[in-house]
Amino acid sequence: MSDETPVALRGITKRYGDLKANDSVDLDLRKGEVHALLGENGAGKTTLMNVLSGVLAPDEGEILIGGEAVTLRSPKHALTLGIGVVHQHPRLVEALTAAENLFIGWDVVPGLFRRRSALVERANELGKQYKLELDMEARGWQLSIADKQRLEILRTLTRGAKVLILDEPTSVLTPAETQGLFDLMHRHRDEGESVVFISHKLREALSIADRITVMRHGKNVKTLERSDADVDMITNLMIGGEVPTASRKKTKAGDTVMEVAGLTVQDDRGDDAVRDLSLTLAAGEIVGVAGVTGNGQRELTEALAGLRAPSAGRINVAGKVLAGRSCRAFVRAGVGFVPEDRLGTGLAGSETIWRNAIMRRYGADQLTRGPLLDQAASHEMARKVVAAVKLSADDLETPVRALSGGHAQRLLTGREMEVGSKVLILAFPTRGLDVSAAAYLRQTILNARDRGIAVLFVAEELDEILEMSDRVVVMYEGLINAEFEGEVDREAVGRAMGGVDRSARGGARTEAQA
Amino acid sequence: MRDGLVSASIATAIMAATPVLIAATGELLAEIVGIYNIGIEGAMLIGALGAFIGVQQTDAVVLGMLAGMIAGALASLIFALAVVVFKADVVVGGLALVFLGFGLTGLIGKDYVQETASATIPHWDIPLLSDIPFFGEAFFEQMSISYFAFLFPVGAMILLYRTQHGLNMRAIGEDPGAADATGLSVNGWRIFYVSVGGAFAGLGGASLTLGIVGTWLPNVTAGQGWIALAVVIFASWRPLPLIAGALLFGGLGTFGNVAQVEGWSITPEFFSALPYIGTLLMVYLLALLRIQRGGGAPWPAALGLPFFRGTD
């Protein structure tokens, strides 16, 4: 078989119950190319790569390596055949050092017993060799996300990966780190090997790839050369039609509803995640918080919702002092919160829809009769919540985990809009949702804002933030280091996200791509 | 207090610590790879009876101890298969092992109750060292198995922290998904080390029926398997502190003897409860200190959670 095609997938099908996550997918990789695999959330990219890397067994189809059909028994087996994956969230053992992580399952320092330092020495050697250097003696939890990723790439390369698969690697990187990653990908390609770059970020794929494959609904829609591709065509292939653009009324922001001053919040380790942060939210405006994940957004939203007590600072809503008070107090003050962790924190997965719908208000007088739950009133409230977000109220007894991601998020948002009569805080609300679910959610949020609710919207997709927000603030290392209003300069925001400069306002707004 | 009494008490404490220490070392290995076995009490009982029967049949102590280890390992293997392969709940499986152990040993052992062992574990008086006044009597006139009991944790320390395999083990217990991705057989090693833990528990049981007690009695272990679990917690999942934990337990147990000899007028039941009260206080105190000091959880992050490939 041709040397040009080291890896090929033929007719790969993978089912989960009735759903076809991959539907007869064919894919060829060439030597010496960067191949971008594009698609929206749920298109089947990660499943396909799990099949290719030996994590999952396909229900149908075959994998050809060097022209021969193989059955991949495990990720390790796949690695011995030259296929290595670096996952979106780097998989490191937090409690062990970087050097130890590098050598798990790999007998690289000979001899039964060895000095601890031997491991570190060898790790440093390898780091130099592949130009992926980092502090090998740091423990996993001490490393930055970018370093974790580099360690994982190093681990994959040193075990002989020829086909390097990177799953959504840039979602956790600053612009500067992303460039470093791209340089690495080019180096690997220039040595004659292949890189598969999985993403839903169109622009990045176009800037780095030699060939592009677009997936939608589990199928390979098209594979084309970079030179044949442009933004509109790819967008069309990815979502198969018109993008529903959100409609927004032109409104003027009202009075200040939420005042935050000098807020300092610790993370789970006790370090300051939010430092002396100040912010205001006005009625009927959406304030978008941009920033690379891990700069304190989660701790900020948890503090503003009452889930995490700040160590210093003020949080006032409509005059009421809330900082340090219970979650209940925040709910009573009209602060709704859609947390990042949907099914773990926001919703109780094994519980029914109606019991989730009343969760934030469960002890209230109108829902109880003495120590007992008022079933009728609770069901009534649940019906209202469900109707408000256009979910069918057929079976309120369904457990929430049986709902699709989009529906679960709708339920959660609907409930929090009922709670959040004054303020609504959303943390990464469209993450992991498919296009139509995400679009519906965005419209729902805009409707809330049109009704006069103050919205704080934290997201990682810059495009989304720019589309949705009236004002944009950028979080970097626990502080707000930039604020933008009106026409927003994308480049300026990107720089602020990377901590490069603290810029002011202005700049022409670039066309946002949905 | 009489002089001889202190050294005799220390010797007794070491002897009493032996079964717990052996079982705890084995349990530590199992927990490091992520499985905690509350059925260890059952495995210990099975090993105790197995060793006793072995000795009665062969008149050889070493064969008896081997029989005990095999019996303990097999019993724990059943538990391991249920939990690792069939994803049964760790606590439920452990309870099943305890019940099985209790029931089966009562059944099979009924003919052996109170019989004298035809061979017992020999005492080894270490030459020269055992002649030192006070220290000799206290430390160096133990059963042979006791010396090994104190060496096992050292071996575990070397295994876990100075070898590649130990690194692999720790990775499996901390993050099985990551370990699996590097090609380690998570399930395979878990089954292996739970069985090894069972073998150690069986050896600990053997040290009871062939050494300390010298005969088979129903429920001869009297909760020492569970004490071993507590000792692992007390040691914060590190091998060397296991010795301290087991000795504390053993020491508390000797107070009863001391009281009798010295004629203290405290009720005997207090002393039978003392080891358990003491163990509990040990664990609580340490937990309190840990919270004061801050810092993360000392146990392997994936302890007790089942492992499925392909889920994060």
Add this chain to the structure above:
Amino acid sequence: MIDALRTLPAWRIERRAKPGGGVRYRVGSVAIGVVLSTAFALLVSDADPSQFFEGLWNSTFGQPAGFEYMLTLTASLLLVGLAAAIPLKLGLWNIGGDGQLFLGAWGAFAMGELFPDMSSSLLIPLMFVAAAVCAAAWSIVPAIARVYLNVNEIISTLMFNFIAASWVIYWAGSKWGEQASAGSVKSESVPEQTILESIPVGDYLIPISFVFAVIFGGLVWLFLRRSVFGYEMSIIGSSPKAATYAGMPTKRIMLIVFALGGVAAGLAGVTEMLTNVQRYGPALSNNTGYTGVVVAVLAGGFGPQLLVMALVFAIISIAGNVLTITGAPSELVFAMYGLTLICAAIGQGLRHVRIVNPGRAERAAALPSVAGAAK
């Protein structure tokens, strides 16, 4: 040959997206377990099966005496089952049923000692209350250790069981004993007027302890199903993080739930003492607390299924008794529990997995591929 083994397709065990039908697996695996353990028991004890089943029938439903005893046993198991099942809803393991049982009975007996001449309509309720309080105190310490010190409650409750065992011997033997007889430590008798009789229904007798246990269990079940507290419990059991987000006092609820479990076990102690044993001593429990945990796990809830499971285990226990007549040791019944539990544990686990044969993919690939022209 090793190479040949290496090329065998590796069977995989993959996780199912949604766990399979719960009730089917649960009932099925328990039934299999019961059948297996009965078969095992018959084999081991060399008993004549028809004699065994006849004896079993007479000792359970056939004769009034057996029926009455079966119900008292069911009552105890239902109560200790509750002791484990209620905390289990939050994912907490209360293995301390035995100890809590002993402390509950202690409190009740102490009331009898202090007020031996009080009328039964006052003394019996007083005893029950004392039992509840003492047992709750015994269970709250492990709960505090778990909630505030993050110490595994399994270890705590186990240790407390052993401490309680010494406690019983001390009080029953030294303080309240009539005479120390070799082998069995027991106290003097409880006051006459506190002994619980049975209610005659036709030819049969229904023990008051059974009526009490069913009413108590029923009330607890109904209350937890319909109350705000029960709602809080089930949310915490589903997702502790969601519970905090909902503003629930998670720690306090965990403590209350554990105390409630203790109360149930304490009530098992007092009812057992006032019905069958009529004295204070180690005879009050034959590892009943641990059996209660098994019952709770196999029932999977604290509704009517707990009563059914308690009855099933009462019958298994009586079956074990029947077999001791032919010379089998009393520990046989624990082996039966263990076997049943292992079957149930495996059955419970199998809900979550499916076994995949990757050989299928290979066979499909070997067929000439129709689609799949390279793009």
